[in-house]
Amino acid sequence: MGVELTMPDLGNLSERRQPLECRVALVSNDRDLSHNWVDALNTTAAQHENPFGLCFEAVTVPAIESRLREDERLQAVIIDAGSCRDELKSAETLSDHMHKLRSQLNVFLVAQDSFLSEEGGAPASLRKRFDELFDRREGNFNHMFRLVQAFIARRASTPFADTLKEYVFSARDAWHTPGHSGGDSLRNSPWVGDFYRFMGEHVFNTDLSVSVQVLDSLLEPHSVIQEAQDLAAQVFGARHTFFLTNGTSTANKVVIQQILGGGGKIIVDQACHKSVHHAIVMNRIEPVYLKSTLHPQFGIYGPVCRTDIEKALDAHPDAALLVITSCTYDGLRYDLKPIIDYAHERGVKVLIDEAWYAHGYFHNELRPTALECGADYVTQSSHKMLSAFSQASMVHVQDPDFDEFRFRENLNMYASTSPQYSMIASLDVARKQMSMEGFGRLRSCLKMVETLRREVDATGVFRALTCDDLIPAPLAKDNISLDPTKVTIDVTASGYSGKEIQVKLFDHFGIQVEKTTYNTVTVLVTLGSTESKLLRLVHALKQLAKHPRKRSHVGTARQLPEFTHLNCLPADAYFSETEELPLMDNGVAAEKKLVGRTCADEIVPYPPGIPVLVPGQEISPQIVQFLQQLLQGQNSTEIHGLIFRSDEPMIRVMKEPVGSSGDGAAKSGKAKKRK
Known part of the structure; x- marks a missing residue:
């Protein structure tokens, strides 16, 4: 009784099957120093415990540049600055x-130690550029080896995931939630035991x-979750x-409430995710909507x-975000830095x-990112392209005016008090993977993209669209770029619609x-894409290309009707x-x-998920006709926000006051209790 029950660490079995090899490059034009140090460090590595397989060269x-671009196993670089200040500056430039x-x-x-003195002229940013400093007269190669190993080990650590694994293997009896108690409620059940076996222990x-x-606590972290978040901040x-x-969705709401909780003005892309529109309603915010551009040939916004x-920034100096x-x-990326700089010059915070x-x-090839361009807040779905579980996301912050206490309170208003621990662990692991092998994985992804594009074009029927193909004419001078991992394929020449090709790929080829x-x-080329999957996709497209339909049933793009105007705040309409x-x-x-009339809900055709109406917006004839067209025919479009009564689609609008012939309540902005 009272004995600590522990299990051996089984988490590194895959690493034992595939020994790690981490290469460390010593960059120097001093041949004697570099060869002497490399020989000494490799001798030390052979004599000591070396779980990461450190190998010095x-x-x-x-x-060095070609090694950086080509060697996926390279994990660290030691730069020899030489013995004069000019060479130190060169080392800093090389590090950058x-x-x-x-x-x-x-x-x-x-x-040399003279660089650390004020007389030596060492810049204040020295420690920001380099993880650790070594003197050229260093003779303790055991210590140097351990330091390099410790920094790599820090990046490779998963503090939360390891703690979760250790706790599970300690096999504690559970007298707490959740009710399945580690699966015991299902394991031996004749009715639901199959679900336990399917999902796994x-x-x-x-x-x-x-x-x-x-x-630890996700809502008030102090130990392993906080450590995992700190590592993520460093890595991203x-x-x-x-x-x-x-x-x-929650990340966007938290950030918007942080900046505009209680009201204010926001400048926002009309085609933004619906969570942003929800936050506008929830916080009684006044939106300034920016019109998205449509590519008329492909129906892509x-x-x-x-x-x-x-x-918009010039016209609304009172905007806060x-x-x-x-x-x-579809993978289109802004040239963010000039936009963010323009907003900051006007005192406006930026959420990307x-x-x-x-x-x-x-x-x-995929940089710069929003954080590198100066964004105050960046929200990311770690599950979309990385290896995290669905719903796992991160918020990255670099707002110089950041109030961390208030942010945590805002986050707590939306976050569940019963978080999924395996999801948190997946964030920790996804961060580790990108830190240790992200470059190599993405390099493989980009090679697959090249192959996929080449083979798609070779069919003579399907065509992989390029950045120039996807950029609408009004954006031609905006320096828009394309994330190559999103591959959009034009199927027009096949005679089938995109939906029909989707069904054929699924029904006949399991794709x-x-x-x-x-x-x-x-299609998305992600970290989980494999050569076999690529082979099957290319094969499927080549087979479909052999049998094009002579009579095309491909439709034409339906352009969103123009945004009309707001008769009142979205919140007034929604809660009226x-x-x-x-x-x-x-x-x-x-x-x-x-x-x-004034719409009370967000009406969103999906895809592409861009609202035709937002709460508070006046309904025009063009909007009504557009929505009617989407619901007619065999290939009707899914529309979020409509209410169906006996299969009849309905739109919720602000109620007119008794005796009014127009939408007086809406236009006066008077909000009554929601029906």
């Missing part, structure tokens, strides 16, 4: 260049209660990072024109929804794509007394009833 300054190519590498400086025994104090280049287990953003989505669902771009920081438009399908009006109702009759 000499590299000249001219050769390395960071642009491989942001995650540990970098060490070899110098660890899905249940890692699903624990906040009562387990050794696992933020001042602070926060984990969330209910998605980037792109970024907002930079000039429109700048005009600018919200931009980069990259978009980077839900689809959590991987961007880990390969030089599920990410999204479609009327004449495109989009309302009535429901039919959308179809013989077409013309419905139009007469709806036109001029």
